[in-house]
Amino acid sequence: MRILFLCNKSPYPAREGGPIAMKSLIDGLLAAGHQVKVLAVNSEKYQVNPDEIPEEFRQQTAIELVDLDLKITPFGALMAFLRNESYHVKRFISKSFREKLIEILQASSFDVVQLETVFMMPYVADIRKYTQVPIVLRAHNIEHLIWKRIACQTKMPLKKLYLLHLSKTLKTYEMQSLIDADGIAAITRKDAAFFRGLTNSSTIDIPYALQPEKFVPAFEVAEKPVFFHLGAMNWIPNQEGVRWFLEMVWPLVIKKKPEAHFVLAGRFMPDWLLKYKATGIEVVGEVDDASEFVRKHDIAVVPLLSGSGIRIKIIEAMALGKTVLTTTIGAEGINYVDMKDLFIADNAEKMAAIMVQLYENPALAEKTGRSARHLVQDLHDSSKVIDRLLLFYKNITEVKNC
Numbered sequence: 241m242r243i244l245f246l247c248n249k250s251p252y253p254a255r256e257g258g259p260i261a262m263k264s265l266i267d268g269l270l271a272a273g274h275q276v277k278v279l280a281v282n283s284e285k286y287q288v289n290p291d292e293i294p295e296e297f298r299q300q301t302a303i304e305l306v307d308l309d310l311k312i313t314p315f316g317a318l319m320a321f322l323r324n325e326s327y328h329v330k331r332f333i334s335k336s337f338r339e340k341l342i343e344i345l346q347a348s349s350f351d352v353v354q355l356e357t358v359f360m361m362p363y364v365a366d367i368r369k370y371t372q373v374p375i376v377l378r379a380h381n382i383e384h385l386i387w388k389r390i391a392c393q394t395k396m397p398l399k400k401l402y403l404l405h406l407s408k409t410l411k412t413y414e415m416q417s418l419i420d421a422d423g424i425a426a427i428t429r430k431d432a433a434f435f436r437g438l439t440n441s442s443t444i445d446i447p448y449a450l451q452p453e454k455f456v457p458a459f460e461v462a463e464k465p466v467f468f469h470l471g472a473m474n475w476i477p478n479q480e481g482v483r484w485f486l487e488m489v490w491p492l493v494i495k496k497k498p499e500a501h502f503v504l505a506g507r508f509m510p511d512w513l514l515k516y517k518a519t520g521i522e523v524v525g526e527v528d529d530a531s532e533f534v535r536k537h538d539i540a541v542v543p544l545l546s547g548s549g550i551r552i553k554i555i556e557a558m559a560l561g562k563t564v565l566t567t568t569i570g571a572e573g574i575n576y577v578d579m580k581d582l583f584i585a586d587n588a589e590k591m592a593a594i595m596v597q598l599y600e601n602p603a604l605a606e607k608t609g610r611s612a613r614h615l616v617q618d619l620h621d622s623s624k625v626i627d628r629l630l631l632f633y634k635n636i637t638e639v640k641n642c
Contacts, residue, residue, distance in 0.1 A: 241351040241633060243269060244344065246360040247280035248332065250288040250305055252297050255507060256472040257552045258380055259286070261427065262356050264449050265378075268626035270300055277348065278303040279341060281332065283310040285474070304344075306337045321402075326409040328383070332359040338366055345370035352376060352633050354425075358383050358410075361417040374636045377421035378446075382431055384411035389546030389569070390476055423636040425629065427550050428573025442639065444632045447573065448552050449625035450559060452617045457561030458535040459609050461602040465538035467502045467595060470530060470553055474508035477546045481570075485543040485591075486518065492592035494519050497599050502541070505533055531560065539563045539598055539605055543591065544570035555620055558582070558612035563605040565594055574615075581615045582608065 245251070251262035266276050282288055282305035290305055297303065310331045320327035341363055353367050354376045367375055384407045391403035418424060418439035425446045426432035432445040469485075471478040482504065493500050501520050504513065509525040516523055527533040530553075534540070540557040542564060550573030554564050564582040571584060578584045583598075585591035598605045 241269075241630070242275045242277070242349065243633075244348075244350045244353045245276060245278045245280075245301075245356060246341070246353065246363060247278060247356040248359045249286040250280040250282060250293075250303070251278060251301075252293050252303070253288070256286075256475075258357070260552050261380060261448050262378075264622060265446075265626070265629065266301060267451075268449060268622040269629075271622075272626050272630070274630075276301050277344065277350070279337075279344060280305050281308050281310075281334075281337065282306060283308045285310050304340060306334065306340050308332065308334050308337065320409070321405065324409060326413040327406065328387075328410050329359055329362060329413050333362045338363060341366055342370060351637065354378055355421070356380070358414050358417050361413075361420060364417075364420050372640075374422040374633070374640050375420075376423040376425055376633070376636070377417060379424055379426045379431060379435065381427070382414070382434060384408075384414050386477065386546060390480065393480060393545055422640055423632060425632065429575070430572055442632070442636045444628065446625060446629050446632070447620055448550055448555050449620055449622040450556065450616070451622050452559060452613075452620075455531065455556065455559035455616075456535075457559070457609070457613050459561040459606050459613075461538045461563075461605045461609070463602060464499065464501075465599055465602055465605055467500070467539050467541050468534070468537040469502070469504050469506070469541050469543075470527070470533060470557075471506045471542070472508055473506050473510055473513065477544055478506070479510065479513075481543040481545050481567075482513070484545055484588075485541065486516065486521065488588035489543065489591045489595075490518065490521065492588060493595050493599075496592070496596045500595070500599060503537060531556070534560050534562060537562075538602075539565060539595075541591075541595070542566035542570045550574065554582070555616060558609075559616040559620070561609040561613045563598065563608040564612065565591065565598070567591075575619055576615065580608070581611050 249259050251259045254260040254263040278301040317327050320330050352374050356378045357380050387407035391400050394400040424435045424441050424443040429445045432443050436443045473479050503522045505524045505527045507526045534557050540562050544567050557564050567586050576582050583594050585594050
């Protein structure tokens with residue numbers, strides 16, 4: 241098959257969740273012998289130098305990047321507010337991107353066009369004009385739900401009101417997008433069930449997939465385990481969750497275990513975290529090799545209070561044989577058994593208690609890490625996931641051609 245991917249960020253380099261998820265599908269399709277073409281947004285939010293993309297990936301995907309200015313401006317936000325439009329989506333509408341897309345559609349034929357995230361849906365009309373092949377929306381999250389949850393966590397009344405407005409307008413656009421697409425490929429079963437309740441479009445869950453053999457597990461847990469968090473801090477839910485953890489959870493852990501150690505890593509570390517000082521806290525910022533960082537530490541803590549979709553860093557930590565402690569929201573989309581494959585805590589007292597328990601019982605952490613690795617092998621193996629995606633492509637193509 242020949243698949244055109246429209247991406248809201250470049251899938252290479254895969255430095256954060258969205259690009260990692262995109263690249264995993266692209267790599268899987270290429271490995272299965274299919275052809276892929278990539279057209280991606282290049283912005284200040286995820287800036288990529290095209291010359292730094294490896295020649296092999298460029299040849300395999302014929303990747304092209306279009307520069308977009310996604311910076312938030314007071315005027316743009318105000319106009320979207322007055323027009324009751326989604327400012328999230330509006331920033332992705334670009335004449336230059338549309339022109340490049342039309343050029344590609346006129347020059348080549350495809351069997352499927354896959355739109356990575358709802359932010360690529362403004363181009364559906366252009367796609368329909370130049371080709372009749374199925375359009376698949378790859379839904380990485382229920383996007384409006386992220387902003388609704390962030391709004392619910394916000395204390396300032398005016399900010400809460402505006403965030404709720406952003407959530408409402410994004411929801412309106414997102415619901416329409418479900419109708420406009422021929423197929424919805426959600427990243428979790430829960431998201432797929434939500435979408436099925438709102439649209440007649442064919443819907444499937446296609447989870448984040450990886451090649452387990454490329455993730456060499458490090459099951460051993462130190463006698464005094466080191467806790468860690470790894471995540472991009474330009475994503476609001478990560479920063480929000482870490483702040484809650486540092487203020488509400490960590491003091492309870494230190495009270496019981498004064499020698500405990502927590503390492504915080506990730507891209508776009510804000511100044512307040514880089515300057516943060518507290519007993520047992522080490523902030524290292526961006527790391528050169530994420531997998532090696534995870535392998536060197538013992539227990540992953542992912543204290544998410546908002547968000548949607550699936551946490552790719554959790555899946556990768558599990559693939560590396562690490563115990564993960566997170567919230568119910570953090571574990572959304574993972575078909576886990578609590579206290580077997582990972583640990584769930586939705587309040588500070590329980591999270592701190594589990595951390596103390598794991599600190600005192602490294603053998604339990606190692607056992608959980610081994611179970612986590614088995615789960616990933618069973619449910620997130622790329623070859624199995626790609627087979628399901630290809631069958632989905634085939635089915636929606638047959639329906640569209642009827």
